[in-house]
Structures are given as structure tokens and as C-alpha cells.
Amino acid sequence: MKMEDVKQVLKKHDIQPTNQRVIILNYLMNNYDHPSCDKIYDELSAIYPIMNRATIYNSLNLFVEKGILSPIYLNDKCRYEIKKPGHGHFICQECQKITDFSVNLNNSYSLDGYEVLNTDITFRGICPLCLEKKKEE
Numbered sequence: 557m558k559m560e561d562v563k564q565v566l567k568k569h570d571i572q573p574t575n576q577r578v579i580i581l582n583y584l585m586n587n588y589d590h591p592s593c594d595k596i597y598d599e600l601s602a603i604y605p606i607m608n609r610a611t612i613y614n615s616l617n618l619f620v621e622k623g624i625l626s627p628i629y630l631n632d633k634c635r636y637e638i639k640k641p642g643h644g645h646f647i648c649q650e651c652q653k654i655t656d657f658s659v660n661l662n663n664s665y666s667l668d669g670y671e672v673l674n675t676d677i678t679f680r681g682i683c684p685l686c687l688e689k690k691k692e693e
């Protein structure tokens with residue numbers, strides 16, 4: 557995605573596209589690994605020494621508030637991803653890896669009369685790689 561497109565996304569969500577916000581959002585749009593705030597800081601500050609933790613933290617909160625990002629809470633830590641409906645998360649309790657899987661939101665969930673604003677579907681367990689490791693032990 558081009559920086560100009562990232563700026564448009566920010567503007568569309570009523571966010572002033574400062575350089576640092578553009579860099580942070582661009583990073584998230586190209587990272588599908590549900591990074592934590594610490595990881596985002598580590599990777600961005602290595603490339604852009606002007607990045608500081610507070611700016612990243614505040615930007616992430618703003619992006620969540622404006623509906624660009626979804627937070628995923630995992631062991632008291634927060635991970636982030638671009639908001640996209642129709643997928644759930646499988647969290648491996650061994651390696652903490654988060655895997656996306658598609659969810660059919662057209663199924664009826666007996667919520668007649670409710671307005672659903674957010675879906676947060678999380679399954680926990682052990683991923684195939686860790687299951688394989690366990691077998692070898």
C-alpha cells in the first residue's frame with residue numbers, strides 16, 4: 557500500500573495524518589502477525605529513531621477508538637490488527653501464536669433484537685506445530 561493510500565484511510569476515519577501515524581498504520585497494514593505494542597515499537601524504532609513508545613501507544617489507542625484496528629487481548633498484553641469482520645482467532649497456549657480463521661457471520665446466533673457492533677471470536681488450544689512437538693517428546 558502506498559503512503560498516500562494510508563493517508564486517505566486516516567482521513568476517512570477523521571484522523572490527522574501525521575507522519576508518525578502514517579508510518580504506524582502502514583506497518584500494521586503490512587503485518588498480519590497480530591503484533592503487540594512492544595513489537596511495533598521495537599521494529600519501528602529500529603528504522604525510525606524518532607519513534608517513541610508514547611506516540612505508538614497513543615496512535616494505537618486512537619486507531620482502535622476510530623475503528624481502524626481491533627485489539628486482541630492475550631495474557632494481559634494487547635495485540636493489534638486491521639479490523640476486518642468475518643474472522644476469528646485461534647490462540648495456541650503453547651507458542652502464543654494467533655491464527656486467523658474465517659467465520660460465517662451469516663449464521664444466526666439467536667440475537668434477534670440486538671445490534672451487534674463487534675464480534676470477537678476466540679478459540680484456544682494447541683496448534684498443529686506444537687501438537688507435533690508434543691508427540692516427539
Ligand SMILES: [Zn+2]
Nearest residue numbers: 648651683686
Ligand atoms: Zn503453537
Ligand SMILES: [Zn+2]
Nearest residue numbers: 637643645656
Ligand atoms: Zn486476526
